Amino acid sequence: MKILLLEHPRTIRSERCNDIANTPLASCLLSGYTAGMLISEGHEVEVIEGFLEGLDYQEIERRVKVFEPEIIGVHMVYHWQTDMVLYDFLHKVKAERLASYITAYGYYPTTDFEDVLLQCPDIDSVVLGEPELTFAQLVKAVSCEDCLENMLGLAQRDDSGTIVAMRRELIGDLDALPFPVRTKALFRLPEINLQGSRGCYGGCTFCYINPFYGQGSQWRGRTPENIIAEIDELIARHQIKSFYFTDPNFFGPGERGQRRALHLAALIKSRNVKFGIEARVNDIHDDTVKALVEAGLNNILIGLESGSDRSLQRINKLTTVAQNEKAIRILRKYGIEPSVGFIMFEPDSFLEDIRVNFEFLKRNDLVKDLSITANVLYHHLIVLKGTRAHRDLKAAGRLEVQASTYESIVTLRDPKVAVLAMIMRQTTNFLFDIMSGIWGGQVAEPENAQERYTKINSVLVTLFENTLTTMEAGGHFTEEQVETLVRTTEKEINKILA
Structure with missing residues (x-):
């Protein structure tokens, strides 16, 4: 079966240029992992990089007509508005029978699936959370004209038009997934993105990582050997020397996470590459950072979020100001000036x-x-549907819905x-x-x-x-x-x- 995966065009609004929380960096590989899974099952897949390649919908339409897909999957990324231009394009796709089935996937539609399906009748379903297994099962059902009723991991309309949704269990063994497909556009980025783990053991009120996975604070990591196999393949085929781990929580929990990071550092060291990571401050330990820097770590993003213990408690960061300052000292000790979330x-x-x-x-x-x-010196707490902050502030009557139901504004007290x-x-x-x-x-x-x-x-x-x-x-x-x-x-x- 022929499946087209669309990374749709999205606008950069100057008044939101510093509001980075519309989608996590980890989402950049969702289409790649989905494509890898579908190709491994014998399907023909094309990924259109509408955003990175700066394509307009006229060019995207032309490519759709050339490829003639039976299914279109749209990785929906929130860009500070309800995307009526995308919806109009999908309506044209259906009206002109350019594809028989359209599904959406990603962080945004997973937690706003009801409104997405109501706003765009041309979208047949939304894949909830991790897309690989659900998308593969969806393609099998569509290709055999089987009933999609009660499919786990899918939100869709039943015969009466009621929206029904059922989650599936998380993927337990990330090593079992095929490596993600990377487009030419992704290879033009200054660093090649890698995903070494999924989820987070934290519970920040503003974060939508765990709501996306839908199973609470469950962190899962690939084995260092599996990650190295992907790195080696990228080096051999594309001479890549610079990587960035898009994991929102690179280390994982506790001593086990530290041991895994040390093992990965030992494996990476001989590859002579540079790489960046993102981490919680409580996971910044002297010995581990030293080993990672020696292996090629050259940049890191840490979520400090606040210099006030009172604020850290309110947002359930589960860290302290003392831990923030200790993490900064350790990183600077080894020559790393951290990027910080604040x-x-x-x-x-x-x-x-x-x-x-x-x-x-x-x-x-x-x-x-x-x-x-x-x-x-300026960043406010962005309140997105699915987060604890959204739930609590809505219950308190403090939210004002903006142009999209996915995002709300809260008045500062x-x-x-x-x-x-x-x-x-x-x-x-x-x-x-x-x-x-x-x-x-x-x-x-x-x-x-x-x-x-x-x-x-x-x-x-x-x-x-x-x-x-x-x-x-x-x-x-x-x-x-x-x-x-x-x-x-x-x-x-x-x-x-x-």
């Missing part, structure tokens, strides 16, 4: 929490590099914190917009770039601290004063870059 403005923050956050950032030298400063957040959001959005070409590598850096960036960094830090100090002293900002302050700061940044 939620400056969580829903129940008060000015004292913001002050504690700011002092933490200064104390740990996290507001000295412009690209880091711009991230940590402290009005002064809300004003500071507004000032920093507008300012950092402006900065990310004008720096996007430079940071994205499309535009050359200006003369004396580092000197200019240092000045802009000082502008951001001073703006934040002066505004916070004014509010702590009882000061208020009218809408007009906020507008004036933001515009004045933008002009100052433009002048430095001119």
Whole structure:
């Protein structure tokens, strides 16, 4: 059977450029793993990279007509709106009989499947969670014209039009999965993505990793030998020297996770490659980091989230400020300057929490590099359907649904914190917009770039601290004063870059 997997086009909205939580990096291999599974079962599969290749729907339609698929699978990625353009395209596919069956998969449709199926009648089903086994079973049923009723892992309409959904068990042995198929577009990325594990043993209120898998906090890892086999294949076939593990929790739990990481480091070391990972701060141990760095680790993202123990408890991070600081020290000891996740403005923050956050950032030298400063001085807690934060805040009547039912806005409890957040959001959005070409590598850096960036960094830090100090002293900002302050700061940044 011929199956087409679509990575649909999606827009980059400048006002959301710093809101990275629309889909996790791990989702980038969902189509690849699905394609690998289907090909292993003898099907013909084509992946269209609508996003990475910058395709419009006219070109995608042309490719669909050339391939003539019987089934189209759409990896739906939330891009801060209900994607009516995609839905219109899928309607055309059905109306012109370019494919007989359409299914969607991914983090977004898994937790918003009811609205996706209601909004787009042309989507026949949604694959829930891990797509490989469900998609393969779906293809078998469609090819044999079997009944899809009661299929595990699928959300669909029954004969009465009622949406029914049933989860399937998680894949227990990740080593049993075929390696993911990678397109030419994926090979053009500066680092080749790898997935060494799935799930997380944590339970952060804002995270939608575990709701996607649907089985609680169950972390599963591939064996180091299986991961190395994939790395060796990529090196042999494509001369790859740089990798990035997209796992949201690279290490896995406890001593077992540390031993696995040490074993993997020992295997990678002789390959002479570089790689990056993402991890929880409580998993950053001296001996393990040392071994990983010696094996080629050169970058890491850690989710600090806050410099306030009170905030960490509210978001159920299950870590402490002391652990945050210890992780930073260990990584710097071995020459790794971490990228950090940081939620400056969580829903129940008060000015004292913001002050504690700011002092933490200064104390740990996290507001000295412009690209880091711009991230940590503004980020709010993004509330997506399926998360504990969404459930709890909805029950408390604090959510306001926006353009998509998948995302909601929560009003910050402290009005002064809300004003500071507004000032920093507008300012950092402006900065990310004008720096996007430079940071994205499309535009050359200006003369004396580092000197200019240092000045802009000082502008951001001073703006934040002066505004916070004014509010702590009882000061208020009218809408007009906020507008004036933001515009004045933008002009100052433009002048430095001119």
